[in-house]
Amino acid sequence: MRSLAFVFKKNTIAVIMMTVGLVVIIGIISSKTDWLSLKEYEPDNLIMLQDLEYGNRSFTCTGSTYDSEHDQIWVCNYGRIKNDSQEKLNPSVVCLNVDFEIQNEIFLKDLFETDNINLQGITWKNGDNTLFLAIGGV
Structure with a gap:
């Protein structure tokens, strides 16, 4: 005791x-x-990512990162498909230039061959050009 x-x-x-x-x-x-x-900080410019032209998909940013070596911005798109009675996802990683114009888009369904991907974060590692994604459901 x-x-x-x-x-x-x-x-x-x-x-x-x-x-x-x-x-x-x-x-x-x-x-x-x-x-x-x-x-007291006020931004010079606001970029509305949901206003990007996406056809039948809504744009929901779940993370972003800046690649200083290539002067690019990588953004996670949750990728909910609009006007659908059931929630379907087509998440993607969008590469933007510094003027916020779409340069490239990587659809995660093409990489993982599943419809159950929950994209929630992203970061870029300088030096070896590595893109890290935080995903669930795979």
Whole structure:
């Protein structure tokens, strides 16, 4: 019984120390960040990705990333098909130039041969031209 009480006290002290440490770290970050300047930012231009011409599919952005080596923007499109009684998906990864014009589109059905793809994120790795996708349902 005595050893169980010791373990409990030891764990409680560790949790308290971690909590105090976290509060101190948050305080330091907060004191070094000018939160008001973040609120003053206004973009020069807004791009409405849902306005891209897509025929019978709606455009729902589920992630984007910038390829600085090729000056391209990669965007995930959830790809819900419009005017359908059942939800059907045709998700894709769209490559845009810096003027937001479509350069290329990769349909995930062509890669995975399934209708059950839930595309939720994307990132680009410079150096070896690797595109990482966060997907579910495959």
